[in-house]
Amino acid sequence: MSRNPYVREVPRTTWYMRNNRYIRYMLREVSCVFIGLYAASLTVGLVRLAQGDNEWTHYLNGISSPTGILFSLLAFGFACYHSITWFNVTPRAMRIPKGDGFVPGPAIVSAHYIIWAVVSLVFLLMMGVL
Amino acid sequence: MAKSNKPIVWGLFAAGGTVCAFVIPVMILITGVLLPLGLFGPPEASYESMTRIVSNPVVKIVLFGILFLALWHAAHRLRITVHDFGIRNDQLVARAVYGFAGLFSLIALVTLLSF
Amino acid sequence: MSQRQITFEILRYDPETETEPRFQAYCVPCEEEWVVLDALNYIKDTLDGTLNYRWSCHMAVCGSCGMMINGEPMLSCKAFIRDLPAGTIKVEPLYHFPIERDLVVVLDDFMDKLESVKPYVIPKKQRPIEDGPYKQTPKQLHQYQQYSMCINCLLCYAACPQYGLTPEFIGPAALALTHRYNLDSRDKGRRQRQEVVATHEGVWECSFVGACSEVCPKDVDPAGAIQQMKIASTADWYLEHLMPWRRS
Numbered sequence: 001m002s003r004n005p006y007v008r009e010v011p012r013t014t015w016y017m018r019n020n021r022y023i024r025y026m027l028r029e030v031s032c033v034f035i036g037l038y039a040a041s042l043t044v045g046l047v048r049l050a051q052g053d054n055e056w057t058h059y060l061n062g063i064s065s066p067t068g069i070l071f072s073l074l075a076f077g078f079a080c081y082h083s084i085t086w087f088n089v090t091p092r093a094m095r096i097p098k099g100d101g102f103v104p105g106p107a108i109v110s111a112h113y114i115i116w117a118v119v120s121l122v123f124l125l126m127m128g129v130l
Numbered sequence: 131m132a133k134s135n136k137p138i139v140w141g142l143f144a145a146g147g148t149v150c151a152f153v154i155p156v157m158i159l160i161t162g163v164l165l166p167l168g169l170f171g172p173p174e175a176s177y178e179s180m181t182r183i184v185s186n187p188v189v190k191i192v193l194f195g196i197l198f199l200a201l202w203h204a205a206h207r208l209r210i211t212v213h214d215f216g217i218r219n220d221q222l223v224a225r226a227v228y229g230f231a232g233l234f235s236l237i238a239l240v241t242l243l244s245f
Numbered sequence: 246m247s248q249r250q251i252t253f254e255i256l257r258y259d260p261e262t263e264t265e266p267r268f269q270a271y272c273v274p275c276e277e278e279w280v281v282l283d284a285l286n287y288i289k290d291t292l293d294g295t296l297n298y299r300w301s302c303h304m305a306v307c308g309s310c311g312m313m314i315n316g317e318p319m320l321s322c323k324a325f326i327r328d329l330p331a332g333t334i335k336v337e338p339l340y341h342f343p344i345e346r347d348l349v350v351v352l353d354d355f356m357d358k359l360e361s362v363k364p365y366v367i368p369k370k371q372r373p374i375e376d377g378p379y380k381q382t383p384k385q386l387h388q389y390q391q392y393s394m395c396i397n398c399l400l401c402y403a404a405c406p407q408y409g410l411t412p413e414f415i416g417p418a419a420l421a422l423t424h425r426y427n428l429d430s431r432d433k434g435r436r437q438r439q440e441v442v443a444t445h446e447g448v449w450e451c452s453f454v455g456a457c458s459e460v461c462p463k464d465v466d467p468a469g470a471i472q473q474m475k476i477a478s479t480a481d482w483y484l485e486h487l488m489p490w491r492r493s
Contacts, residue, residue, distance in 0.1 A: 004260035005343035005351045010409035013216030019316070022406060025454045029211040035150055036204025036231075038158055039197050043238045045161065046193075049180055050241050056180070057173040064166035072162030079158055083151040089455070092469030093476065100384040112151075120156035127160050127183075129169060133439070136449040137482035140475060210452050214406075 031082040034075040087112040139206050139228070146203025153196055185245045197238045205231035251275045251326060253284055255296065256337040258344045266344060268335075269293075275326050281336065282310055282321040285348075298348035305462055308396030311403070312348050313337040318400035318460045339403040341412075355399060358415050361441050362423040367434030385430040392425035392470050394463040401457035401467050407450055414450035415441060417457035417467035424470035443478045451475075 016022035041063070048059035062068055090112060091105035124130045170176040183189055205227040212223050251273055258266035271292055273284045282300055289296050300310040303322045310321045315335050326334070342350035372379070401417035402408050408416045415423075423442055427435040441447055451471045458468040 002261055003345070005345055006258050006260070006266055007343045008340065010341070010406070012218075012410065015406055015410065016214070019456075021456055021459060022454070025456075026211075026214065029207055029214065029452075032204040032207035032211065035154055035200055036208060038154065038162065039200040039204065040230075040234050042157070042161060043197060043234050043241070046184065046238060046241045049177070049184065050244050053174065053177050056177045060166065060173050060176065063162065069163070069166060072158055072166070075162065076155060076158045079150070079154040082147070083155060086147055086151040089453070089469075089472075092458075092466055093472035095473070100382075101387045116152055119152045120159075123153065123156045123160065127164075127170075129160065129164060133443040133482075134445045134447070134449045135482070136445070137479035140449070141479045141483070144476070144479075214452070 027078075028081065028085045031078040034071075034078040035082065037071075038075045038079070083116060087116070139202070142199065142202040143206035146199035146201075147207075149196060149199045150203055154200060157196070181245065184242065190242045190245070194235075194239055194242050198235045201231035201234050202228075247277050248274050249277075249326075251284070252333045253288070254333055254335045255285075255288075255348070256344075257296070257347050258338075260346055270333075277327060279326050280322055281312075281314055281319075281324040281326060281329075281334065284326065284334075285321060285336070296348075297346045306396060308398035311339055311398040311400045313340055313403065318403035320398060320400070320462050323462055339399055341403055341405070341409040342399070350399075352399070354412065355397075355402060355416070355419065358419045359397070359422065362415065362419050362438050363434055364419070364422045364426060366426060366429060366432045367437065368431060369433040379431045381430055388430070389425045389428035392421050392428070392465055392467075395422055395425070395465050395467075396463060398462065400460045400462065401465075404456035404460040406454055406456065407452060411446075411450055413446045415447050417451075417471070418465075420448060420451075420474065421465050421467035421470040424474055427474075439478070439481065442474055443481065448474045448478060 016026045045059050045063070048055040063072070087109055091103075091108040094108075096103040096108065121130070164170070165176065170179055184193065209220070209224050209227050212227075213220060217223065253271045253273055254268045255271065256266050257269045271288050273287050273292075275284055275287075282303060285296065285298055285300075289298075298310070298312070298321075300322065301307040302309075305320050305323045308320075311318060312321050313319075313336065314321065314324050315329060316337075318339060321336075336348065338344050338348045338350045342352070342354070345351050368379075395418055397418060399418065401421075405414075405417055408414045420442065423438050426432050427438060443449075448471050451468070453468055453472060455468045458466045461467065
């Protein structure tokens with residue numbers, strides 16, 4: 001009997017279309033584009049603020065445009081998706097010993113959500129929003 | 131096979147991912163939605179209040195930490211994502227994304243120190 | 246028990262006469278309680294004796310009957326037909342492995358990788374038999390128990406896109422087993438295994454898609470194991486480079 005193994009190539013640029021879990025993974029990864037652009041935009045905002053009143057008004061007009069608001073809303077959605085996917089896997093990447101075993105995963109995840117809420121509230125309070 | 135130097139960038143990615151998960155959504159809400167909606171008053175008023183806030187040394191340190199980590203987190207994940215989309219020129223991509231993160235971190239640092 | 250006629254589309258490949266695989270359809274009268282493996286056995290016994298596939302225990306222990314069922318890596322002995330969506334059931338050999346013949350894949354790559362991570366206890370010093378067994382507390386057992394459940398069925402490799410895209414990647418099961426031995430209180434071999442784990446082809450090829458853990462029939466969670474090893478390897482790197490005097 002002769003061997004002649006058949007190799008099935010994985011399509012390099014479209015592999016993630018094969019499966020819903022791959023698409024969810026790619027959505028999670030793409031969140032970085034929005035987080036990165038937001039951080040860059042905030043940096044630009046700081047520069048504008050340092051430059052003076054006029055420049056700040058320009059920046060404010062930019063982020064207040066429909067495109068600006070749309071970007072912020074999209075970025076907010078992706079950032080939340082990042083938070084959720086990040087917190088949900090934390091107990092698997094970092095196990096906390098307790099007794100003979102480990103702190104149960106759901107307890108660690110819940111703690112993260114509580115801290116997330118508290119941090120968000122503190123930010124809003126400090127900015128005088130609440 | 132030599133040991134990888136990925137830990138340098140991955141350590142920042144992981145730290146940044148954690149920090150981003152806690153603070154980025156609320157920051158986008160504040161500076162990307164509430165600020166443009168005028169919650170901090172007209173431009174002149176928000177100019178005054180924002181300048182006052184970022185002049186606080188604690189805010190400077192925290193804000194720089196967040197921006198630096200967010201930029202590095204995003205840069206590293208983008209490097210992997212570009213690879214996932216089938217672009218295999220990893221060294222060039224790495225230089226571009228880390229360079230971008232480094233440049234904006236530097237700009238943020240210099241600007242924050244100027245207040 | 247009620248019987249249902251179900252069509253199975255099975256990927257066939259004969260390396261001696263064919264240049265590429267093709268689907269062949271079989272109509273099988275399935276019993277209510279059948280798994281996909283039962284249908285394959287029916288085909289082999291009564292419809293077409295030339296069909297090739299691996300199986301042994303029929304109870305999700307041996308790990309040899311893994312295959313793609315409707316595009317999802319599953320143990321065919323654990324895939325109940327009644328749980329699958331109605332209609333044709335598509336059966337293919339595990340993705341990301343070369344096809345030897347029909348549903349049989351070539352496992353050599355995994356075997357080499359498994360060997361490279363030294364998946365056995367490496368004690369600091371061999372103890373003579375007179376000294377008795379190595380003792381372990383329940384706590385020490387819990388450290389690695391989850392990662393010791395792996396049956397090498399390779400569903401995780403078929404689910405991992407990074408392994409599919411970069412075949413040099415050591416991959417989920419071999420890395421989970423590396424972690425299993427690293428965490429064992431009787432083992433002192435972590436430093437040797439790090440030579441493989443801490444390379445690009447080791448943990449750093451993983452981007453935590455998490456598909457491996459989702460398809461694992463034994464809840465091993467290879468993805469979690471790999472992230473823990475990334476954290477440990479990162480700590481190693483900083484210790485080695487920032488505190489070189491600690492390198493002993």
